[in-house]
Amino acid sequence: xxDPLLKIENVVVDFKTVxxxxxxxxxxxxxxxxxxxxxxxxxxxxxxxxTARAIMSMLADNARVGADSKIWFDGEEISNFxxxxxxxxxxxxxxxxxxxxxxxxxxxxxxxxxxxEIIQVHRPMPKxxxxxxxxxxxKEVQLPDPEARLGQYPHEMSGGQRQRVxxxxxxxxxxxxxxxxxxxxxxxxxVQAEILTLLKDLQKSHNMAVILITHDLTVVEKTSxxxxxxxxxEVVERGVTREVFSNPxxxxxxxxxxSEPKGRPGPLDPNAPVLMEAKDMRVAFTLAYGGLFSRKKxxxxxxxxxxxxxxxxxxxxxxxxxxxxxxxxxxxxIRLQDANGGQILFDGKDISTLNRKELRPMRTRMQVVFQDPxxxxxxxxxxxxxxxxxxxVNGIGANAAEREEMVAKALEDVQMPREAMQRFPHEFSGGQRQRxxxxxxxxxxxxFILLDEPTSALDLSIQAQIIDLLRDLREKHDLTYMxxxxxxKVVKALCHNVIVMQHGNVVEAGPTAQVLETPQSEYTxxxxxxAFNVTAA
Amino acid sequence: xTDTSLNAEAVSASANLSYWQLVRRRxxxxxxxxxxxxxxxxxxxxxxxxxxIAPYGPETKDRTAIYSPPQSxxxxxxxxxxxxPYVMGFTEEMNLVTYEITFVxxxxxxxxxxxxxxxxxxxFLGMEFETRLIGTTDGSIVxxxxxxxxxxxxxxxxxxxxxxxxxxxxxxxxxACTIGTTVGVASGYFGGRFDMIVQRIVEFVKSFPxxxxxxxxxxxxxxxxxxxxxxxxxxxxxxxxxxxxxSRELRGKVISIRSMEYVRSAVAVGASxxxxxxRHIVPNTSSHxxxxxxxxxxxxxxxxxxxxxxxxxxxxxxxxxxxxxxQVRDFQSFASAPWLMAPVGMIVxxxxxFNAFGDGLRDAMDPYSND
Numbered sequence: 018x019x020d021p022l023l024k025i026e027n028v029v030v031d032f033k034t035v036x037x038x039x040x041x042x043x044x045x046x047x048x049x050x051x052x053x054x055x056x057x058x059x060x061x062x063x064x065x066x067x068t069a070r071a072i073m074s075m076l077a078d079n080a081r082v083g084a085d086s087k088i089w090f091d092g093e094e095i096s097n098f099x100x101x102x103x104x105x106x107x108x109x110x111x112x113x114x115x116x117x118x119x120x121x122x123x124x125x126x127x128x129x130x131x132x133x134e135i136i137q138v139h140r141p142m143p144k145x146x147x148x149x150x151x152x153x154x155x156k157e158v159q160l161p162d163p164e165a166r167l168g169q170y171p172h173e174m175s176g177g178q179r180q181r182v183x184x185x186x187x188x189x190x191x192x193x194x195x196x197x198x199x200x201x202x203x204x205x206x207x208v209q210a211e212i213l214t215l216l217k218d219l220q221k222s223h224n225m226a227v228i229l230i231t232h233d234l235t236v237v238e239k240t241s242x243x244x245x246x247x248x249x250x251e252v253v254e255r256g257v258t259r260e261v262f263s264n265p266x267x268x269x270x271x272x273x274x275x276s277e278p279k280g281r282p283g284p285l286d287p288n289a290p291v292l293m294e295a296k297d298m299r300v301a302f303t304l305a306y307g308g309l310f311s312r313k314k315x316x317x318x319x320x321x322x323x324x325x326x327x328x329x330x331x332x333x334x335x336x337x338x339x340x341x342x343x344x345x346x347x348x349x350x351i352r353l354q355d356a357n358g359g360q361i362l363f364d365g366k367d368i369s370t371l372n373r374k375e376l377r378p379m380r381t382r383m384q385v386v387f388q389d390p391x392x393x394x395x396x397x398x399x400x401x402x403x404x405x406x407x408x409x410v411n412g413i414g415a416n417a418a419e420r421e422e423m424v425a426k427a428l429e430d431v432q433m434p435r436e437a438m439q440r441f442p443h444e445f446s447g448g449q450r451q452r453x454x455x456x457x458x459x460x461x462x463x464x465f466i467l468l469d470e471p472t473s474a475l476d477l478s479i480q481a482q483i484i485d486l487l488r489d490l491r492e493k494h495d496l497t498y499m500x501x502x503x504x505x506k507v508v509k510a511l512c513h514n515v516i517v518m519q520h521g522n523v524v525e526a527g528p529t530a531q532v533l534e535t536p537q538s539e540y541t542x543x544x545x546x547x548a549f550n551v552t553a554a
Numbered sequence: 555x556t557d558t559s560l561n562a563e564a565v566s567a568s569a570n571l572s573y574w575q576l577v578r579r580r581x582x583x584x585x586x587x588x589x590x591x592x593x594x595x596x597x598x599x600x601x602x603x604x605x606x607i608a609p610y611g612p613e614t615k616d617r618t619a620i621y622s623p624p625q626s627x628x629x630x631x632x633x634x635x636x637x638x639p640y641v642m643g644f645t646e647e648m649n650l651v652t653y654e655i656t657f658v659x660x661x662x663x664x665x666x667x668x669x670x671x672x673x674x675x676x677x678f679l680g681m682e683f684e685t686r687l688i689g690t691t692d693g694s695i696v697x698x699x700x701x702x703x704x705x706x707x708x709x710x711x712x713x714x715x716x717x718x719x720x721x722x723x724x725x726x727x728x729x730a731c732t733i734g735t736t737v738g739v740a741s742g743y744f745g746g747r748f749d750m751i752v753q754r755i756v757e758f759v760k761s762f763p764x765x766x767x768x769x770x771x772x773x774x775x776x777x778x779x780x781x782x783x784x785x786x787x788x789x790x791x792x793x794x795x796x797x798x799x800x801s802r803e804l805r806g807k808v809i810s811i812r813s814m815e816y817v818r819s820a821v822a823v824g825a826s827x828x829x830x831x832x833r834h835i836v837p838n839t840s841s842h843x844x845x846x847x848x849x850x851x852x853x854x855x856x857x858x859x860x861x862x863x864x865x866x867x868x869x870x871x872x873x874x875x876x877x878x879x880x881q882v883r884d885f886q887s888f889a890s891a892p893w894l895m896a897p898v899g900m901i902v903x904x905x906x907x908f909n910a911f912g913d914g915l916r917d918a919m920d921p922y923s924n925d
Contacts, residue, residue: 035576035579035583353818353821376824377824380822380823380824381823384822384823385818385819385822387819389815392815392816393815393816393819394816395816395820395837395838396573396838397573397837397838397840398833398837406823407823410820410823410825410829411823411824443573454819457823461823
């Protein structure tokens with residue numbers, strides 16, 4: 018093995034917070050050589066991003082790096098470099114790609130200017146040359162129509178295109194080391210594969226060292242040479258990727274590898290009665306644009322005359338990329354959003370024309386679990402109040418003690434301890450919060466639950482646990498689910514039937530196995546490919 | 555898979571702190587905010603126990619001492635050596651050319667000072683007390699900050715004026731908060747045409763040039779009315795022009811909270827509008843409201859002082875800092891009796907204290923800081 022380009026030894030990072038000191042990183046060591054990819058894997062909170070920021074010395078103000086932490090880069094020890102010395106290295110010899118491509122670009126400058134600025138800071142050159150350089154970079158990252166992109170603003174681009182711009186920015190000064198911090202997590206699955214392939218190609222042509230931070234094991238397996246598995250700020254296992262994957266040593270690594278969503282939904286009674294039916298559902302948004310005197314209106318059809326049927330006990334998956342109208346369909350079926358047309362039958366009763374008051378008795382029968390567990394729980398209420406809310410509103414339970422018992426029962430159902438009741442949402446991790454959100458739904462004993470991407474904000478290993486939980490609950494309480502997702506792996510593990518949506522229309526529908534194994538349309542094929550074979554060379 | 559020891563979330567050693575406990579901790583670490591907090595506490599306590607702290611009543615007139623300058627406290631006896639604190643009496647001398655009366659300290663009259671002396675009676679919560687914080691043992695009159703044109707003690711009036719000034723501040727703050735919150739939350743939550751109309755009203759209120767309006771409105775208040783009713787109406791006018799800012803800020807906040815998933819899940823369980831607003835939306839705007847209120851108080855204090863200084867605010871016999879300053883309107887009284895400016899000190903201290911407190915609170919309530 019050649020000399021490592023970057024070597025870190027015993028890196029310790031502490032955060033001083035109001036509630037005390039938090040040891041985020043406790044003695045991490047790893048190294049990466051030129052032309053190699055090191056994957057750093059771990060769940061959120063394992064300290065993998067913090068370590069990367071420590072390398073760049075870009076930590077928050079309340080962070081302290083341990084005195085014994087050593088970081089060597091290209092033979093120099095950079096851990097005690099001054100801020101000025103680090104500025105010359107950052108963005109020049111080491112660059113970084115962040116997770117969220119929307120917030121890491123400045124919305125008020127054109128992307129061309131932003132990339133040119135990076136170049137000119139480190140390599141003074143006339144504006145015209147810098148512009149040519151940017152164009153060359155845009156071509157390199159395979160941004161479609163690169164000349165036109167120069168003058169565009171970030172909001173005019175899609176997520177994948179923005180991430181390509183970020184990569185162009187990171188590559189602008191031909192860095193020796195590229196740190197990619199979850200570069201594909203915020204992107205649609207189909208885009209994800211393209212970005213990873215691009216990164217891999219660029220690494221080869223530039224002979225860079227790459228540190229890829231991720232929680233997605235499929236990505237690790239397909240793209241990295243070496244892997245470091247982190248947990249609670251410590252390295253639990255390291256080695257060559259292939260060996261670690263074929264023969265994991267540490268139980269935690271085994272646990273991570275086993276956490277791909279597995280299993281199949283329980284059997285569905287073919288003669289089960291229809292519980293919910295939507296006929297000719299149509300939802301459209303009116304967009305107004307143009308100047309004050311040249312006001313124009315356009316109609317954006319989010320859901321275009323769809324028919325959906327759910328039988329009792331069925332789990333129906335709704336799949337599509339972002340913007341395909343899947344969430345809109347779900348929300349309007351449980352009347353959390355107004356539809357422009359169509360009929361919704363719940364248990365034989367037409368609920369599409371009921372007003373809010375008339376709907377109230379129906380609310381306990383159909384519940385919803387939202388995507389983001391961080392905004393779905395009221396931060397000012399304790400868990401007991403949050404879960405109890407539905408009981409109080411609907412007058413369920415004779416007194417406080419009885420309601421408390423029901424809340425405890427719901428917590429038990431989602432495998433949370435009873436003590437959780439007295440705590441605030443911010444004290445729980447993402448996966449735990451999602452369990453609490455599920456508890457809030459099932460405490461009302463609903464028949465139907467709309468699951469709006471309940472796992473996509475969670476780490477992979479936790480995702481699998483939530484899927485298992487949902488499957489258990491379905492059997493235990495005889496629930497009917499409508500499961501909205503862009504992740505076909507999860508859909509495969511949970512759904513009996515699936516509907517593939519694109520631009521508000523149904524592309525394909527049918528039993529899950531049939532749709533996933535023999536996809537008919539090109540769009541479905543693309544989704545299936547992205548989910549089951551990440552094709553990063 | 556059920557092995558929870560391998561579950562990364564199983565270990566969450568987080569302290570069981572509520573939001574308000576976190577806020578308190580963060581606030582206690584902020585030195586500037588704490589100084590402000592104690593400043594506010596000092597001013598509020600002064601207002602509550604003003605009867606006890608002030609040496610005399612607001613209308614107690616000392617006809618022998620008109621425009622008498624402040625009497626300084628002496629700790630050293632004229633013959634040398636430390637003694638118990640005392641003040642010296644004044645002898646009046648008249649300049650025979652200008653007929654100006656000057657006060658000269660008279661070393662022969664020494665009045666020893668003491669704490670908790672018997673003085674004029676004062677009432678607190680309907681009970682009457684006679685003990686005052688400070689006074690002379692021999693019953694002679696002492697003016698630490700001098701007297702005004704009618705021989706009234708400036709220090710006593712200043713301390714008692716804290717009451718009216720703060721009362722005005724709190725009254726306006728509470729009323730403006732209530733109206734602003736109600737209007738803002740309703741406007742943001744219900745949206746649509748209601749929101750459109752309410753926001754145009756807010757703009758209308760905000761577009762008024764306030765100062766001429768204050769003067770005009772105060773001018774139409776009946777001159778012969780009770781001082782208390784003038785006070786209330788004066789407060790009402792201030793409220794009328796102050797709620798608009800808060801309502802606009804809250805409207806924006808409510809619009810963003812309204813689309814949060816926890817509000818939508820409250821809709822999903824069938825909660826009514828009232829419950830959603832009361833239980834889910836308003837508690838999440840409370841930090842904004844509280845911080846706004848602490849910033850509002852010093853503004854009202856300043857405005858009240860200013861208007862009372864112009865003679866259009868608080869009317870005699872009520873005493874406020876502003877109405878005391880009204881006496882030094884002209885240049886002569888300012889030159890001959892500069893001690894009448896003492897309330898300016900109180901105004902500056904209170905405004906600084908409330909602002910510092912507000913700054914500290916704002917930093918402590920920032921949900922994104924955990925350092």
